[in-house]
Amino acid sequence: MIRVTEQESAYSNIDQMSVYDILKGINNEDKLVPLAVEKVIPQIEKLAAAIAERMQNGGRLFYIGAGTSGRLGVVDASECPPTFGVPFDYVVGIIAGGDTAIRRAVENAEDNAEQAWTDLQQYKISSRDCLVGLAASGTTPYVVGGLITARKNGVLTGCIVCNEGGPIAKESDFPVEVVVGPEFLTGSTRMKSGTAQKLVLNMLSTTVMIRLGKVKGNKMVDMQLTNHKLVDRGTQMVMEELNIDYNQAADLLLRYGSVRKAVEASHK
Known part of the structure; x- marks a missing residue:
């Protein structure tokens, strides 16, 4: 070759x-x-x-x-x-x-x-x-x-x-x-x-x-929240998806540990 x-x-x-x-x-x-x-x-x-x-x-x-x-x-x-x-x-x-x-x-x-x-x-x-x-x-x-x-x-x-x-x-x-x-x-x-x-x-x-379903729309909804930047990014994603304010979104995100779980929990 x-x-x-x-x-x-x-x-x-x-x-x-x-x-x-x-x-x-x-x-x-x-x-x-x-x-x-x-x-x-x-x-x-x-x-x-x-x-x-x-x-x-x-x-x-x-x-x-x-x-x-x-x-x-x-x-x-x-x-x-x-x-x-x-x-x-x-x-x-x-x-x-x-x-x-x-x-x-x-x-x-x-x-x-x-x-x-x-x-x-x-x-x-x-x-x-x-x-x-x-x-x-x-x-x-x-x-x-x-x-x-x-x-x-x-x-x-x-x-x-x-x-x-x-x-x-x-x-x-x-x-x-x-x-x-x-x-x-x-x-x-x-x-x-x-x-x-x-x-x-x-x-x-x-x-x-x-x-494999690890992305929703164009968002990393299963990303790990390993630093402040990613927590902020995840919070913004939850805000956008649920049309809620920043503090509410942050609370949901940190309670459930991922964007996907936070959004799914709020829809139940």
Whole structure:
């Protein structure tokens, strides 16, 4: 396979550029990312619909990846409970090398093709669940091995990669191959490739949660009230929905713990 992510940058002698020209070049490349994502919306649609269906029947969503890709999966998973009020083990991000690898690279962690399935066993992954492999290269052994074993065990598989035709896509029931081209800094896939994966993850988890009923209208009615800003936002949502004043709305919100529960209680 051709690894577009490893191809030479279109920019020469970037170490001799001015600060402005470096920033302009990076920005010009970044502009290409949403266009590349747009091209694969049909692929994302298939993956999102399949995950939502399985999760509606009691399944969970897992992400596995190494390096930047693994970190992005951990971030997306960690944001689902506060945003959508789901349990902390409902969407799970696993990075090669464990939590240590979130901050420090763990040597050779991504080269172990057996470790991902071992890591997933801690969560008792089953055929009801979904597994999305994240790897810019599309070839990371940790991710390939995890997907192969997951498929053998009836787990629904998908991926988000930035090269076409790699082993990770081949081991996925629903591959998403978003090709953003060579990086501004040759081979630095934390840049455009990482941005593309983050965009797709945003689209994927948000769409799935909407389909699971975690959003009403355009509001996060199940969000956790973890700070003053979110309490105020929730209060405003209750005010709008029930046409009551701020103090009444705040009282209802804090009494019932979520916008959804506060509104439902007032309608009984």
